[in-house]
Amino acid sequence: MTPPTDRALRASRLKFLLVVFVFTAPIIAAALLNLSGWQPVGKGYGEPIVPQRNFEQEHVRVRIADGRMWLWRDSSPRLTLIALVGPNCAAHCVDVLTKMAAARITLNNNMSRVRLLYLGQPPADAATNGMENFWQLGTDVDGQLATYRPTTPDTVSALLVESDGTALTLYPAGFDPSGLRKDLQKVVR
Known part of the structure; x- marks a missing residue:
């Protein structure tokens, strides 16, 4: 060599x-x-929560319909999508809630990684339209999430919360549910 x-x-x-x-x-x-x-900066459809809040650390108390308190830290890492409704949730509000639940369903095998939490007075026909099949109904005990609740009748705003209780994104009243679906598909893989 x-x-x-x-x-x-x-x-x-x-x-x-x-x-x-x-x-x-x-x-x-x-x-x-x-x-x-x-x-x-990515193209997100919601607004980032600034300054960031952690609902677990702030002891934001939510009581769900069966009387138990909502656990921000779940047994498995799952995001929470919170729907906050304005006064008199009617047809438009129910339509947006249905599209939000459908956005979760489009995650297919990953849909169990997103929990749906509805805060506020349920619509009059909540039992008949099957809302309770998809949403956990609850109330914000101390009103700590009132700043995110819309004041316009028949509207919905949404919050996306990380599995540790950190609020990530706000979708204010009038948001596009298809944008929320796209954001969920990016975040939940």
Whole structure:
């Protein structure tokens, strides 16, 4: 076997350095962007909750229909989608609630990773339209979520809450339920 020439050795080292550069350049670029304060922004349909709140740490108490208290930290990691209704939840409100429940169903095998919590006075026909099959009905005991509740009649706002109780996103009254569905599909994989 003949020893490599200086030219072949330099070419080999250059190829090695090129491979190292190809793999380290994106990491270095990401670190520089992060240090400069730049953060990527994705196309989300809701509004981020700023400042961030953690309902578990704030002891936000929600009593569900059977008398038990809602556990923000569930036995398995699951998001909570909270529907907060304005006064007199009627046809439009029920339509939005139905689309929100359908957004959960479109997650297929992952739909068990999202819990649906309805806070407020249920619509008059809640028992007949099957709402209780999809939603846990509850009340905000101390009114700590009142700032997110719409004041316009027959409207719904929604909150997406992480499995540790951290409120992630607000969908104010008039939001597009198909946008909520797209956000859920991005978050729940």
